[in-house]
Structures are given as C-alpha cells and as structure tokens.
Amino acid sequence: MQERREHVVIIGGGFGGLYAARQLKNAPVDITLIDRRNHHLFQPLLYQVATGALSPADIATPLRGLLKNQANARVLLGEVVGFDLANRQVILSDGEVGYDTLIVAAGAGNNYFGKREWASSAPSLKTLEDATTIRRRILSAFETAERLDNPEAARAWLTFAIVGGGPTGVEMAGALAEIAHETFKHEFRNINTADARIVLVQSGERLLPTYPPELSASAAAALERLGVEVVTGARVTDVNAEGVTLSRGDVSEFLPARTVLWTAGVKASPLGKALARATGAALDRSGRISVEPDLTLPGHPEIFVVGDMATFTHQTGQPLPGVAQVAIQQGRYAGRLIARRLRSKSLPPFRYWDKGNLATIGRGAAVADLGRLRFSGLIAWLLWVGIHLMYQVELENKVLVFVQWLWNAVTRGRSALLITNLELPASARSSYDTGTWPQVS
C-alpha cells in the first residue's frame, strides 16, 4: 500500500505557482496545481499580443503540458472561491480540495480605484482575452477613421489615450506609435495614420516611477521621438466612450479619444482579503497580504502566499515590486522550504535578489536598471530581448517568439493584426441559414 504523502495545493499557475511546483519535483509530496485557466501566461509580453506583434499561443503554455513529466503533480482546472482553514480545505465553485500545505499564488487583476464603470470604456490588460479585446479596439479605431468623412470625428478615432506611466503604459504607447508610423504606412487610403495622437497620461511627475530618474527621462525622450505625447502630473477624473478628462489641480481638460487603455494600477486577487480576514494578516492598499519573513501567514506556517498577492517588507522596509522575478524567487523559496521541512530542516528568511529591471519602448529602445549599471538604447533593448526569450517557460515559446520577432524586425511588420470577435450587426453572423435579410431594389 502506498504511503500517504504530504499534499501540497498550489493556487495559480503563474510564475509563483509554477516555479513552486517545479521546485517540488523530486520532493516526496503530492501536488495539486489549481488554476481557472488551462495555461501559464507570460504576462510581460501580453502588450505584444494587444498590439498584434505576437499571437496568444506564443506567450501562453498549457499547464498540463508543462507538468506532464512531473509525476507527483496534477493540474485541476477550477475556480477557487474560498478556504476552510480549520479543516485545511480549499473551496472550489464545484467542490473542495484538502491540503496539508497551501501555496496561494493567485496574482493580481486590474485596479480602477473604485471607478469600475470606467472599465468598459478603458479596458485593461491582464488576460489573453483582454489582449485580443484591446487589439480589436485599436485596429477597429483605424478602420472607423478610414470610413469617416468628418475630420473631427476621425481625429477622435485616431487619438489613443493610455492611462498609467508604468512599464505596461510605456510599452503600449511605444508599440502604438510604431503601428501608426510604421506598420500602417501605405495601408490606408483616406487617413494618414501618422497623424494619430498617442497620449500617455501619468499622474505622477515622471514615467516609470520605480526606475531611477535619469531612466525615466530617457524613456520619455525615446517615446517623444516615436511621436508619443507624454503628459505627466495629470490625473484622470473621468472616462467615457468619447474620451478622458484630465485634471491638474483645478484645471480640467477633455481629451476626445475613442480608444482609452487602462494600465494605471493592479489589485491583488480577492483571495488575499479572504485570507487576511481569517488569519489577521494585514492587507495593503492594493489588497496584497503581508507575509512573514518565510512567506507564510501569521500563525499558519502551512500557508504560503507568493508573488503579486503578497507584500514582503522584511528586506528593505519597502514592499517588493510586483514583477515576475519576485514571484519566481518566492515560488522557489516556498517549494524549497516545504521540501526542507520534510527533513525537519528549515531555511533562512526569504531574500529577494534583484537582478535588475528592464522596460522596452520600441524596436531598438529600452531602459535597463541593473543596480549601479543604468543605461538605455539598443544595448538595453537587446538585453530585454534576450531575457524575455530566456524566461519563456518552454523551448517552444522561445522558438515561436524568436521567429516572429525576427520576422517583424526584418519586415517592420506585425504578425497578428487580426480583428476577431468583432461585434457585427445581427445580420452578419457566420451562418447564412436564415437567409432573408438582403434587400434588393
């Protein structure tokens, strides 16, 4: 008879959860990885799907395939809705799963700071569906402008407002500028796509606030060379289908922009709130839960929280940033500590090793903050390319992304400029079975 082994349940197949599972590959445990999606998503490249440079499958890898050769792991496609900590159970929408040790790595979603109603006018970028929605909106905006006779109306369709000057906002703005100035050159007949306005709105005084000021300045300069209008120190006080209202102090201005993209903030999974309520752990403004030096919750050494859901302040007094590297290192730490405990050993507290930060602006332009070494331009961009290929979790994705990037670089084109799920009038469904609507006079 098989011995009952410790059951480790991992919630979330992002960087934190996946690296935790892999770390436990040779440990004498049974692992259940629960995700409500069937794929790991390489979020740092999601903006490239939203701007038609890559296809969804290039940056998403099915979790089952990733773990198929790890015999001690199973994958469960399911929706976690809560916990029964006393009985050590995870509650799913359609059942429950018991655990001995729990790793919660459910990540973060977008944050409209209470203005949830803005979401329909200003979509944000967290999932593959978000990315294809944004791609459709961007491409449809150019198509609509091409059809309009009214120049003012066309101008609003050719104005793109990006709210939030962090890495995602900077990357989206740069990519949109390339689409307007390069990719779509010669493709339209009635509009000049180079007339498109791309406005990047940042509430703070500089872009990329987590980077050193000189890199923020480099990024702003590089974006302006690409034709992006960088607006700092302006808050967004209203968003609707017609555009955004920007306010500085008491002065407000309405910017007509038919496409508004939201990259202004993230909020941790509400599972964090549930855990905080049950364990007494603190939550920060973004809904992230404070973890102990070993990434567990107070009084619950059997529960780890890693990645974007956790706030870890024991190293510098400041929370660690919500980036892939933190999630990877925390996931590995949790896995390692679980394995050590089985041999009645422990580990020193978690320490984040900051390998540096990179943000890309466009082809050949990026900024790199490697501690004392800070630089921008082509070298930073090549470093960005190399690292983003390296951290794809599967060789296949590395190959596919590399081929597409090479192709896009050579042709100055984009591989995946598709409008899908366009909401056509009811008469335009793919089946013609009803077949009565065309009118002939």
Added chain:
Amino acid sequence: MQERREHVVIIGGGFGGLYAARQLKNAPVDITLIDRRNHHLFQPLLYQVATGALSPADIATPLRGLLKNQANARVLLGEVVGFDLANRQVILSDGEVGYDTLIVAAGAGNNYFGKREWASSAPSLKTLEDATTIRRRILSAFETAERLDNPEAARAWLTFAIVGGGPTGVEMAGALAEIAHETFKHEFRNINTADARIVLVQSGERLLPTYPPELSASAAAALERLGVEVVTGARVTDVNAEGVTLSRGDVSEFLPARTVLWTAGVKASPLGKALARATGAALDRSGRISVEPDLTLPGHPEIFVVGDMATFTHQTGQPLPGVAQVAIQQGRYAGRLIARRLRSKSLPPFRYWDKGNLATIGRGAAVADLGRLRFSGLIAWLLWVGIHLMYQVELENKVLVFVQWLWNAVTRGRSALLITNLELPASARSSYDTGTWPQVS
C-alpha cells in the same frame, strides 16, 4: 485633373476576391475590396486552429497588408446588406458604394438544413471565432471528464461526434484522434485520454464522396487505424447538449456525446439569393447562383459571381466543387476579363483546370486524387504539406506555419492548446475590483 477610371467593387476577401484584385493590379481601374473582416482566411487549415495545431494569425492575413503595395486598390471594412442594381450601388449597413463592375465573392457559411437550433450544440467551422470556440469545447471536454467521479458521465464527455464525412469531417476526426492518443498522453491523471471515442458520422455510403471510391476506403482505413469509429449510412435526426440521435431507416440510436461538431454542409451567402431575385438567375439547393459561361449573371455582364457562391455547370454539366482552386481560378478569370474588356477584347468561356484534390487524415496520412494518379499515405501527405504551404498568400504565413508544423512533428505536440473565452462563473472575471465574494469559514 485625374481621369475617372472604371470602379471595380469586390465583395469578399477570400480566395476569389483576393485573386481577382491581384489580377487587376496593373489594370487602369480603381478597386474597392469590401469585407466584414479585416483578414483573408486560409480556410483549408481552419481545422488545425480548431484542434490547437496552429494559431489564428498563422492562417489569417490582414487584407490591408496584402494590398498595401497595390496603389489602385483600397480596402473597406464593411457589411454588405444588399444591392441597387439599377443604380449600380452596393448597399452597406452604414452607407453605399457605387460600382461600374461588381465581383461578388462572399463565400459560403454552414448549413444545418433548416435545423438552425442544432448550432448551439453542434458548432460548425467557418471562421476564426468558430475555430477557437471548437478548440475551447474540445479541450474543456477533457478537463471536465478529468473532474468527474461518475464514469458514465465522464464517458459522454470523452465522446466526440463529428457529423459529416467530407474533407473537414475527416480532418477533424483524424486530428481529434491524434490529440486523444498522442498529444494528451501523460497529461491527465484521472482519465485515460486514449479511451476517448471519436465517432465520424456520414449519411452517405462512404467518406469523401467526391473522391474515387478506393480513396474513400483508404481514408476510412487510415482513420480506423487512428482509433476513429467511422459510421456510414446513418443520418443525424436530433442533436442536443447530451448527444446525437443517429438513424438508419427506422432504427434510431442515441449516442451520448458532449461534444458534437457539424461539418455536414455549406450554404452560399444570402447575397446570392438577393442577386438571384433581382436578375432571375437560378439558385441551387445550397443557395449557389448559376452563372453564365463567363461567370457573369444573365443580363448583367457587369456582375461577376465567383467561388463558393457560384455554381458553374458549363464545363461538365455538373457543378464545380466548392474548393479554393475553383475560387482562385474564377477570381483570376474575372479580373482578366475585366482588363480585356477595357481594351475592347474578350476571353473564351471560363474553364476550370482541376489540379487534383487532397485531404489529410493525420500526421503522415492523406489521400490524393490527381485525375488518373490516385494514392494515399506518406507521399500524399507530403504533397498536401507542400501545397498548403505554397498557397498561403504571404511568405510570413508560410514561414510561421512551417515552423509550427516542424515543431509539432518533432515533439508530437500542438502549439496552441489554449482555452480562451471560457465562460467562468460571474465571480471569476479578470478584475478583482468588487472583491467581496470569497467566503472563509
């Protein structure tokens, strides 16, 4: 002042419309290509998107990019709803476009033979959205079976019924068998995916009825070797979410199958019916319009109908098949004839040059009907691979498809096994802003 040139309006950016536009590249005409989608779709490989071997962008190419270097052509994203033949106008849902010459190449949709209500249980495969929907259903069926304790319920989720034994049905059945027996080997823990039943239902006496009987037999044998159950001579008399009812004569049998795919028939765009009513041209059972020997409509030499919308019987007495080659050759013919007319010349009647037909069954297996030369197996499959790369309309798609096929062949995997747009419970939206639902006991 610029001379007013003849205005050629082309409806549809499929093979027929696109090749007509390209044929007119150097003719002194202005071309407007109208499509309700922004991309040309390589339909023969759509089943590979539906089965996760390729990504949508691999087989779809934006029309603007394809025509950007053709100065006499513009692309209009629009929905044609009818015609005003007397005033030579195409009626769009939001305007109209005048023409001197019209090429109608709006293709065909699916055909449920009046049982439109079956569509929700048995989706068909005509658009990229159809393909990603079918992909989601197939992958979700395996995921659901993995979660179920009840073996009988799991069995229904592991049963896939494909209705229609034409090329698409054969290709889908073969690909599904490969997914169940190869791709998913070792990926699930509770089910053995090789137990999946793939049932291909054909109402006629043999698969691939337009092919020679010996190739139909080869295809059936190859599918059975892959584990597909081939059922011939059985009509589908009901479809619902639980499965399909198959009838032979008076004997009916219910097959519990949670995934049913419909490949049983096509019906021409309803624009054909509108044109027939206005011109007196005949319509066949599939809604295709009878064209003159020069592909125009009776009494309307300025209107061409090409591809899947047209039925051309002047060559053999039988209608030409609804395949890409017919559309390509007809599109080219229409373009050539329009250019000749401008020089007051004409052309002999259209003649289809049948280069042969190929249908693939799985990796290394296909059937080829090249007139007197008929064969099956690896050689037929290699031919199929070469031709399907050759007819991709852009080098980029050739490269992307080739790389993915090579990868899939080496790893016996599939590149794009993604579940997207999964309908999750309301609590599972990508934003966590509401943040109240998790319950902790």
